[in-house]
Amino acid sequence: MRVLGRNDPCWCGSGRKLKHCHVTMGVGRSVPPAIARPPYARGLAADRPEAMVKDASTIARMRRTGALAAEILTTIADSVRPGITTDHLDELGHVLAVEAAAYPSPLGYGPKDNLFPKSICTSVNEEICHGIPGARQLRDGDIVSIDVTVYREGVHGDTCVSVPVGDVNDDGRRLIETTREALDAAIATVAPGEPLRRAGQAIEAVATREGFGVVRDFVGHGVGAEFHTDPRVPHYDEPRFSTVCTPGMTFTIEPMIAERGWRAELLDDGWTAVTIDGSRVAQFEHTLLVTEDGVDILTRRA
Ligand code: MF3
């Protein structure tokens, strides 16, 4: 499949170059018109706030979309090597989504005056999350977080991993493995009737044990027909967080763990969050479903 460039005529038939076309918002790669877009990518506001507990049809669709997100993420993660650009990872994510008749959820998401311009997020070293893919070449020793969200059958699936580029030093590898362990520990707390606060407690315990810090500025989130909805899921112990897990709830848990300081600031691109002290960060994310007797990971390969 050929991916259109920004100087190609837009697929919408306006005769404009892609980069000037309002239909594709000039934000990046194109998505064929036959692929259903989420409301924000059609210039629409979300309908009504989405219920936290999903019906059986939504859950069935989320299983399929979640499996696709996992599949795409694995393929991208396997292609990471020194010298590859983050834009190349983005192209791969975009093409794999479109070939599977899915819309890459980040593309055109966000505030009207600063839509996210790419199809995945790539965050390197001290970048915490929402890094914008570009010409940057990954170097031996880097840690790259790859966050894939796709939209198909009217629902999103959202998942992220951190990957070592070539040889990463001991502390960096420990950071990655600790963050993976923290997500697993958080998932293990999820069950009907359990306070969702336990997830943040579990993450904080694992991170603290290793002398690492948990980023507080970004939280897990409800997900379904909407990309980001209730509940907000803190990755640290938040006493005021009183949501209790109920069967049918779908949300992400996506801890970001910093080597030292977790305090964050935003770059002037309006998206990329970085640690103020330059600490490296790792992140893992799954989309989860509370079942009758526990939890299912929806972003798992079929
Ligand atoms: N996938 C991210 C999350 O886990 C959100 C990315 S939004 C974007 O919530 F616009 F930055 F892509």
Ligand code: CO
């Ligand atoms: Co998410």
Ligand code: CO
């Ligand atoms: Co994500």
